[in-house]
Amino acid sequence: MNKSIKLAIWSALVTLVLIALPSIIHYAPQLVGKSFTDQEDFTYRMEQVYDNLSATVLNPIDLKKAEKEITVSQEEIDEYRQRYGTHSEQLDTIQQQYAERIAEAKSEKNETLLLALVKERNTKLEEIQKNFDSDRYVEDKIRSEKVKALASQIRETENNRDMNIPISYDLVNVETGERFTRGDVKDTSIFQRQFTEATGYFRANSAVYDNGYSDDSMEQGSTFIDNHAMEISNPAQYFKGTVSIPSDATVSGQLAKENDQFIRGKYMIYALWVLGALALVALCTVMKFQKEWVLQSRLAATYSRWKIDVKVALLLLNTFILTVYFKSAIYNIFNQFMYLRLGTISDLVISFLLIGVPFTALLAFQAVHVFRLYSEPGRLMKDWHESYMMQFAKDSRDIFNNRTMGVQFSLLLMIFFLAGVGLVGGVMHPSLLIIYVFCVLFVLLPALFIFVKKAAYMNRILAATNDMAAGHLMQAIPVKGTSQLAKHAANLNNLREGVRVSINEQAKSERLKTELITNVSHDLRTPLTSIITYTDLLKDETLTAEERAKYIGILDQKSQRLKTLIEDLFEVSKMASGNVEMVKQRVDLNQLIQQALAEHAEEFVERDLHIRTTLPEETVFAMVDGQKWWRVLDNLFINIWKYSLPGTRVYVNLQQVGSNARIVLKNVAQYELGDTTDELFERFKRGDTSRQTEGSGLGLAIAQSIVELHGGRMEVEVDGDLFKVTIDVIGG
Incomplete structure (x- = not known):
């Protein structure tokens, strides 16, 4: 199967x-x-039969006797009078109702209609006047209407006597001895109930009618009901006897x-x-x-x-x-x-x-699969984290996090307020507790968790801010999520980093400024001291011509060095200010590099430096000022010649990188450079910290300024003793 x-x-x-x-x-x-007669529905219907039997047969209201019990209160009289307004208002209303019609009858000279209208108007005016002149007159009218209403209610009760259950009864009033019978209670029956002193007498209550009047009881449609008026009813009567339902009732009929x-x-x-x-x-x-x-x-x-x-x-x-x-x-x-x-x-x-x-089969299918799937270790938590509800919770949290702090705390306060209102509602109406518990579990507790989490996070941010104000700038504030607090923490971290960098730069600037003054003083004082010394020596008249010529040569050499130093300083200052004229043209970089290498070839040989060039077969052009670009290469090759370790190789590379030209120079440094490569571009900074070599210390600074004036980029990298310079410039 x-x-x-x-x-x-x-x-x-x-x-x-x-x-x-x-x-x-x-x-x-x-x-x-x-059996059928033992059912609750049958018992209820029999109670209705007893009530109808009491109201219509055993203890009915006597209309003539009830009329004497009808009372009319002063409140009813006042309400009747004022039903359509005050005395003057009612009179004015009647006059206005008939004024136009009487005027028309006069204009048409219809005497019959005129007399009828005037008579009708006067009758109503007299009726209104009587209502306000005599309490007795109004009382009689109200009583008459109440009698009519009571008679109508009694007739309605009589009409409801038959309840589709054919009963027989034999009942005797225990006080008066009056007997009421219908049918023969001794016949075979499907239901029979005895009323005795032992089992309880049959209590026959009469119908209860209002002594006041409502919309249905008044001809003029009153809505007044006197809540203090006595109800019209008979005292309860007690009967003993039997009530039964004959067996033939189950043969035919509704029963x-x-x-x-x-x-x-x-x-x-x-x-x-x-x-x-x-x-x-x-x-x-x-x-x-x-x-x-x-x-x-x-x-x-x-x-x-x-x-x-x-x-x-x-x-x-x-x-x-x-x-x-x-x-x-x-x-x-x-x-x-x-x-x-x-x-x-x-x-x-x-x-x-x-x-x-089908739904029973589906339930079995679901139960078996759920038990089988989630009996695997970790499967339940894995599926829960991947559920739509968790994704919705994460998305809702992201939406909430993107709100301002004021909106977030307003929402949290509203949730707490509604939670208090819900608690009061749950106490007053226990049926609401289920909804309240659901809201507490899925709304209040998550909101409370978010509130505590954000409050703790805010306290951590405040503590970190105090540390920053005290000058402790090393510890960063943890950034969690994308909330406004997280953004604020990130901004504080950026501010902290900016302040820290600014302090470091300031300290570095002060140090470099001190070094600059020291270096400039040293580099200017050295040739100047030599010039002064040899000038004093030349003043000696006993010097031979050979010694005098030697001293003059030294003076010339030191003067030229001092001149070069001042010119370099002046030129780097001009470049830093941007006040330099350039004549750009299409320059062949291959040829320019070869010329610069040839210019310093003897110097490289003297230092035992072996040049290795890698130049492309196709010519690489650049839009540069030829003289200034020559100065860049000249300064770099002089730097290589002065500071390279003798007996090592120097690599010169030129290549086309996209639309740019790239020059790469690599050599092994003779002096230890350290890791502060940025300081090599500072003025008067030398690789030879003892400053025993020739030079102004402005070579790299001038080269970098020229490259930047051409819109290029110059970078220096140091890897141990390997010194590497990379220049990128816009190709031509």
């Missing part, structure tokens, strides 16, 4: 059991060993039909109980549930990929539908069996096949 068919049969048997067995608990006390319906429903319920028991036996023997029926279905693979919150929602929805279905089926099944018709049968079958069976 197909697994789907087996699952359908199993679901049908389970549905039948879940309807039949609970119905035993619900209906057995009122059906087993009970017979209802008795037959009860018997049919009763035996069909018995049959349902038997079927339920048989279905339970089948479920325990031949139709035991097997997991393979649902695990190997085509829907299983698709269902396993669904999010956990979708599974839970479907499970709850399915459970809710089945709960409503079974509750409705159990509570309505007896009435459906009693009033069995073709439409009722079709409704039972359709609901059983389209709701009970």
Whole structure:
């Protein structure tokens, strides 16, 4: 047999059991060993029969006697008078109602109509005048209307005497001895009730009528009811005797039909109980549930990929539908069996096949898959973190985080306020506690968690701000999330970093300024001291011509060095200010590099430096000022010649990189450079910190300024003793 068919049969048997067995608990006390007359509905209807019998036969209201009990209060008289306004207002209203019609009758000279209108108007005016002149007159009118209303109510009570239950009775008033009989209570009956002193007398209450009047009791449509008026009724009368329903009432008539319906429903319920028991036996023997029926279905693979919150929602929805279905089926099944018709049968079958069976099968499918999936370790938490609800919570948190702090705290305060209101509402109306608990778990507690988390985060930010104000700039503030507090923490970190960098730059600037003054003083004083010294020596008249020529040569050399130093300083100052004229043209960099290398070839040989050039076959051009670009290469090659370790190789590379030209120079430094490569571009900074070599210390600074004036970029890298210069300039 197909697994789907087996699952359908199993679901049908389970549905039948879940309807039949609970119905035993619900209906057995009122059906087993009970008849139609033992039912609550019949008892209620008999109470109505007793009430009607009391009001219409045993203890009716005497209209003539009741008329004497009718009272009229002063409030009713005042209300009657003022119903349409004050005295003057009512008179004016009547005059206005008839004025136009009387004028028309006069203009038409219709004497008959004129006299009739005037008479009618005067009659109403006299009636109004009497209402305001005499309380007695108004009282009589009100009493007359109350009598009419009371008579109408008594007639209505008489008309409701028949309740479709043909009773017989033999009752005697225990005080007056008056007997009331109908039929023969000694005949065979399906219902009989004795009223005695031991079992309790029959209490016959009369109908109760209002002494006031309402819309239905007044001809003029009053809405006044005197709440203090006495009700019109008779004292309760007590009777002993018998009330019965003869057996022939179950042969024909409405009662017979209802008795037959009860018997049919009763035996069909018995049959349902038997079927339920048989279905339970089948479920325990031949139709035991097997997991393979649902695990190997085509829907299983698709269902396993669904999010956990979708599974839970479907499970709850399915459970809710089945709960409503079974509750409705159990509570309505007896009435459906009693009033069995073709439409009722079709409704039972359709609901059983389209709701009970498929949803029971679906519940079994869901239960088995949920148990199987989430019995795996860690699967439940993994699926929960990937659920739509968690994604929604994260998105909601992101939306909340992007709000301003004022909006966030306003929302939190509103949630706390509503939580307090909800608590009061839950205490006053316990039925609301379920909703309140749900809101506390899923709204208040998350809001409280967010509030505490943000408050703690704010305190950490404030503490870090105080540390920053005290000058402790090393510890960064942790940035968590994308909230306004996180943005504020990031801004404070940026500010902290800016202040720290500024302090470091300031300290560096002070140090470099001190070094600059020291270096400039040293570099200017050295040749100047030599010039002064040798000038003093030349003043000696005993010097030979050879010594004098030697001293003059030294003076010339030192003067030239001092001149070069001053010119370089002047030129780098001009470049720093941007006050330099440039004549850009298309320059062949291949040729320019070769010329610069040739210019310093002898110097490289003297220092035992081996040049390795890598120049492209195709010419590389650049739009530069040729003279100034020559100065760049000249300064760099002089720097290499002075500070390279003898006996090492120097690499010169030229290449086209996109639209730019790139020059790369690499050499091994003779002196230890350290890691502060940026300081090499500072004025008067030398690789030889002892300043024993020739030079102004402005070579790299001038070269960098020229490159930047051309819109290029010059970078220096130091890796141990390897010194590397990279120049990028716009190609031509």
